[in-house]
Amino acid sequence: MTGPDTGVVGKLSTLDRFLPVWIAAAMVAGLLAGRWIPGLxxxxxxxxxxxxxxxxxxxxxxxxxxxxxKVRYDRLGTVTGDRRLLWPSLVLNWLIGPALMFALAWLLLPDLPEYRTGLIIVGLARCIAMVIIWNDLACGDREAAAVLVALNSVFQVIAFGFLGWFYLAVLPGWLGLPQAGLAVSGWQIAKSVLIFLGIPLLAGYLTRRLGERAKGRAWYETRFLPRIGPAALYGLLFTIVVLFALQGEQITARPLDVVRIAVPLLVYFGLMWAGSYAFGRAVGLSYERTTTLAFTAAGNNFELAIAVAIATFGATSGQALAGVVGPLIEVPVLVALVYVSLALRRRFTPARVEVTP
Structure with missing residues (x-):
């Protein structure tokens, strides 16, 4: 997806321009299929x-x-040296994000301990998958997104179990609140990272390396990438259909519970994105890197959160339902924020914009 600072939405392809419609249709199709097709x-x-x-x-x-x-891996060095981007990203993802979700879960779900625990798990699982799509749709910095996602993956393996223990057992104990446990191994998290980030990252790197070596960068970026580009959105829509089909009956059977879970999630995504975006703008980051900072801070690794909740509490638990509601809210909210970000792009002066091909 590309576009100028003004009138960007009007310049998008049909698939991109009506993405909210396709996503809404995919969510509805998945929910109905899960509800009406026996044994699905x-x-x-x-x-x-x-x-x-x-x-x-x-x-x-x-x-x-x-x-x-699409990532130009030979440009990653320009990202790793940008401390205005790296350190704020780590603070936002591993200090502010989990703390904010903990506070919202306790403030808004004090009487629903299972859902509260599920939301805290969602807050601990930092995004390594869908954020790449949101960042690309919003014309963010692809190289910066690749670096931040990789950095989050490393911290996820190291810190997830410790933070789960801290926010579910230690901190509630200090505050005189009920405590919960979390049984998750570092190897389980590492496997998730290796599968859902390692495989596509290696494939993307080898594709660019071999494609440029065989045909040159001009052919690779003007001929090859446009051919495979739409597959990303097709994969997104397919994932949404399957995800909601798997949980369609559970979601439609407990609509009031879904609403209760949705409220703190809406507040969380809005605050994380807006706060990160404002910070990036305040410290003078370009539009591309401000956008990347905002989406990597706001997104969550729903596949890890759901897997951990199911493994620890069971597939029919309230914790698992909270994990499932995560993408139910995250997908439409972050799609909407893609368009908000594109609309805000014109507020950045040309001197501060780093064009992403």
């Missing part, structure tokens, strides 16, 4: 990859590969 849930869950349904896993890999094939 069992079929989709029959084969799993690290606790995630194989169709969802395949959809995520297809979704991420084209975007990671």
């Amino acid at each position: 849930n069992t079929v989709l869950s029959a084969v799993q990859v690290d606790g995630i349904s194989l169709p969802i896993a395949l959809g995520l890999l297809v979704m991420m590969y084209p975007v990671l094939a």
Whole structure:
């Protein structure tokens, strides 16, 4: 997706321009299929990859590969040296994000401990998959997104278990609140990272390396990338259909619970995105890197959160339902924020904009 500072939405392809419509249709189709087609849930869950349904896993890999094939890996050094981007990203993702979700979960769901625990788990799982799509749709910095996602992955392996223990057992104990436990191994998290980031990242890197070596960068970027680009959105829509089909009956059977869970999620995504965007603008980051900072801070790794909730509390638990409602709210909200970001692009002066091809 590309576009000038003004009138950007009008310049988009039909697929991009009506993306909210396609996503809404995919969500509805998945919910109805899961509700009305007998045995569909069992079929989709029959084969799993690290606790995630194989169709969802395949959809995520297809979704991420084209975007990671677009990354210019020879430019990553320009990102790793930008401390205005790296340190704020770490603080936002691993200090502010989990703390904010903990506070919202306790403030808004004090009487629903299972959902509260599920939301805290969602807050601990920082995004390594869909954020790449949102960033690309909003014309963010692809190289910066690749670096920040990789950085989050490393911290996810190291910090997820510790933060789960801290926010579910230690901090509630200090505050005199009920405590909960979280049984998750570092290897389980590492497997999730290796599968859902490592595979498409390696594939994207090798595709660019071999494609440029064989045909040159001009051919690769003007001929090859446009051909595989739409696959990312097709993978996204397929993933949404399958995800909501798997949980359609549970979601439609408990609409009031879904609404209760949705409220703190809406507040969380809005505050994380707006706060990160404002910070990036305040410290003088370009539009591209401000956008990347905002989306990497606001997004969450729903596949990891759901897998951990199911493994620890069971597939029919309230914690698992909270994890499932995460993408139900995150997808439409972050799609809307893509368009908000594109509308704000004109507020950045040309001198501060780094054009992303």
